[in-house]
Amino acid sequence: MEKLEKSLREIAEKLLSEKKVDLIIGYERGTRPLRTTPCFVNKTEDVQKLIWDSSCDNNLAKYVVDRKEKVGVVAKGCDARLIAVCIAENQVPKENVIIIGVPCLGVVDRKKVESKLEEKEILEATIEGEKIKVKGEEFELLLAKNDFLCDSCLTCKHRNPPIQDVLVGEEVPELTEVNEFTEVENLEAMAAEERWNHFNGELSKCIRCYACRSVCPLCYCKTCFVDQSIPTWFGKTNDLSDTMIYHIVRALHVAGRCVDCGACSRVCPVNINLRELMKKIEKIVKERYNFKAGLSLEEAPPLGDFKSEDPQEFIK
């Protein structure tokens, strides 16, 4: 890790000093255990702030859209793919972004660690190789990092950024054998009513804080459909019907674009597993149109495109 951090800082410093970018967007240590926070560096002397470890969970692609200056972005596989989607959708000029790719073995899901510790508060945590060392009042534990990774990381098939300008460190082996749709398949196997009750239960927790929308690099619409007032399509209350529709439509809007970075699930303060919806959308697009988002800078999103031979078994 330290080696990676060192080389990341060197790259950042070089990009800044050679004026290739005006700003580096990366991670710095946060104020809480297992917490990093987005960091914006525009002076070479500040590159020492930059860090890299498995707690770097924020999706920095969010900060690339709508920027005037040239930026270098520290990007994991998922982040890099999202930047690629934004470039392909003409939201970010390619020449304004330098993707500093970091191979990633998965990020730690704090919620998982916290639930393991139940009511005990973590006061200090460090990630040392394959272990997470957590300390609190009167306890100290060594946890195996792989047991606490985010769900989306467990099935990630692009740990190495498929698109990048500079790579930090060396490529890591990809997971080729995993089935990324197990969760979705389990849900599909349920009866419709069971699924309905399941999603009712999950989404009834929603408090409409829109963190899932705010954190998503693909939600760059100037006015979101739920904020439209003339006409007012769907309500903004926490009524169950409105809430479900919000999440359904948001899932539709990221169809063929979502790369399963897992940010929406991670930020959800009421622990809604939004990946259940996002993964389904990904599966539909993959099965119907054989498309995976974020692997090319040119390919148009599949929902803005068509082929004459597209399947239409559902049409009467």
Next chain:
Amino acid sequence: MKWKVIEKSKLPNLIGELAREYEIFAPVDRKSIGSFERLASGSEVSLDSRNTKKPPKDVFIPQTETLFTYKTGKQEVELAAPQVVIGQRVVLAVRPCDAKSFVLLDKFLSSGEYKDAYYKEKRKNTTIVGLACNHPLSTCFCTSLGGSPHGKEGLDVLLQDINDKYLIEPITERGEKLIEKFPWLKEAERADIDKAKKLSDDAEAAVKSKVSIDGVDNKLDGMFDDPIWEQICQKCLNCGICTFFCPTCCCFDVLDEDGKRIRIWDSCQFSCFTLHGSGHNPRPSGKERMRQRIMHKFNYFVKTHGESFCVGCGRCIQECPVNLDIREVVGAISALPTDKRSDND
């Protein structure tokens, strides 16, 4: 009135008796999100856990609230105001920081020329039973805002966990009346009170997070156009987490839906919050919206109501998706040189 004690095992009995007369709201762990909910049964209460994830404000300001209903005919409209309070309420196990939020909300919503009828009516009919914090978290900074883990502000009764028992301390007349309903409660002994005192002192000392709030309000006066807002807001996503989880944030939107005039929680962090009909927006970007939040809490509210609009509960620190830590923000402001004051006063 003397202090009382109750064995922990007897608490469900007390709740059961209370429930005959009152609507009881208490921390429950539904769907693993701690929140204050109307109790269905005494066994549902979770008093041993940390403070609830959601603040108790929605006992008084539900996320969606009907202001009135209407029926429209051709040339006729019939209005009906809802019955705000069905009966007397008890909110159980409110932490001192959250109890203080009620005091602040009272200052804002129940004072001045216009009073928020819905909030005030509910407050009037509610007895607040607090639960002292014996184990503050690392994100707690109530002591920096004049509070304390065993503070009494805003409470009618204070409970304190003293291992196998709760010590019951009446604070207001209303609280005494509530306790009088349970003549079977035992009187507290000297040892109980001593133990509570010791736990309180330990808890107070355990609040390690300190935010230097002194003078921040004055300093903010001249900081409206300071470049610091640009820096602070950089990573902010403008989601509504900090405001929705804040025990004092109470901004709302009013709209009509299916024969009802309702109000719903709104957030100063959303761009449509201040968007004019003309398309003009006085707070067009994250910078202005973040500034509004900080200014409102630590400057505007101090000017209008005499204290900060923050109780130091730490929820926004725990929940923020990008770790934008309000302690750091206030710290950065208070660390700025003092000559920043504007001179046009």
Next chain:
Amino acid sequence: MKNVEKGWEPRILAFLCNWCSYAGADLTGISRIQYPPNVRIVRVPCSGRVNPYYIIKALQCGWDGVLVSGCHPGDCHYISGNLVARRRFAVLKDLLEYVGIEPARVNFSWVSAAEGGKFASVVTEVVNEVKALGPAKRLVKVRIEWKNLKNR
């Protein structure tokens, strides 16, 4: 069918493209072909004009079923409107089914201006299937009554 009020009839909202399906529906009438009267028709310029919001909103407003009908592939007045729509509808239909909406409530068809008979049979099929399901409940927020429809 449980708990269905007596005499309940499903209400179907149909979005028909102006160039093919609407004309097809017209032909059904001209040819005096009978079909169930449970449908209310919204004429749209193209099936590609049908935003998924329309379908979801219809379900939210208590329509028991929705039908979107357009030109056959290759016949679109705007060349490819129906082809783009086809992808959109496929994703929408799959997703709605996944969250638990009964598949028979959301229907799509290609009906040309010459297929009066097909339109009648599509509507009959949809009505019968929805009838078998009973009144819509999932996703319904307010049920708009027939009698109030014309005022809206």
Next chain:
Amino acid sequence: MTNPYIPNLTVIRKITTENEAKDIKTFELTFKDSEAMKNFKYRCGQFAEISVFGAGECPIGIASSPMDKDAIQFTVKRVGVVTTALHNSEEGTVMGVRGPYGNGFPMERLEGRNVVIVGGGFAFTTLRSLANFILHKANREKFKDLTVIYGARNPGELIYKYDLEAWKKRDDINLNVTIDSAVPGWKGLVGFVPAVLKDVAPSSDNAIAVVCGPPIMYKFTMPVISELGFSPENVLLSFEMRMKCGIGKCGRCNIGEKFVCKDGPVFTYKEFQRMPKEY
């Protein structure tokens, strides 16, 4: 306890289309309950929350003068959900009104002084209320000279043409109506409000200026006002902000610690200068 969120029921008695674009209309409302009418005591410059049941409510400045006892008027531009619904309403429709809200113009400060009214565009509504109040025969003596400078983009956008006609015939008002640029058939003044204000040059002696218009007009009018010698405390500005509740609770219309709905919408230029620039 009184519930400030419940509106009084009113009926639209008359709708007047004010401009050529037909997106500004004046609605004259009468209260269904005569007691409510009596209790609705307002002063010039205040506003009320108008409810269109089914669409919502929005704050609108009161355009009638407090001297009109039997009805209240609101001039509304069609911009959003509620105003569009209002524009689609017919005479006889039942509306909700609650208020009056806001501080209004400090009439006691205007009494015994010369009053200069400067208005631009659609924001003329509460100024019209003020002018009509001053011009009322029961009040006229309480005020000294009245100067009105009112501008709109073109003649079709001038609102209250009937009032302007009536005022023109009087000798106790110095009326200056201007349009932004010349059009055939327009015989009046041409030029932006600040320029006309400069030409008219009303004396600041024992005078108070009342200004209301779009933000850009403030920007260019204020220097002229100062040049004319008006001290900041003798200039009154009326603000517009996005409001919801009208009573200082919903939290969106503040400029600094002041809520425009409750502490405003009228502020002196002196107060304005101390406010943060966020409007």
